[in-house]
Amino acid sequence: MHQADLLLATQAALNGDWHAAHNIAQKYSDTTANWLHAVLHKIEGDEWNSKYWYARAAGKSYEDFSEASEELIAIQNSLR
Numbered sequence: 568m569h570q571a572d573l574l575l576a577t578q579a580a581l582n583g584d585w586h587a588a589h590n591i592a593q594k595y596s597d598t599t600a601n602w603l604h605a606v607l608h609k610i611e612g613d614e615w616n617s618k619y620w621y622a623r624a625a626g627k628s629y630e631d632f633s634e635a636s637e638e639l640i641a642i643q644n645s646l647r
Contacts, residue, residue: 574643574647579591580610592607599642599645602620602624602627603642605623
């Protein structure tokens with residue numbers, strides 16, 4: 568399972584390492600990886616791309632969280 572990789576990616580994103588987090592997230596295509604991928608593009612400021620990945624994240628939406636850090640913590644919690 569790639570749960571450990573996604574946990575590393577969320578921590579990298581929380582630490583401000585967008586590229587490392589993105590490199591991990593784009594390796595996977597399950598709903599959690601897609602959710603993480605969506606948040607990363609939200610952080611990047613690419614709203615269109617972010618919304619594309621949210622549409623692949625099974626019930627998640629761009630508007631669900633106002634703070635990316637809170638959303639990243641929610642992703643971490645869902646992986647634990």
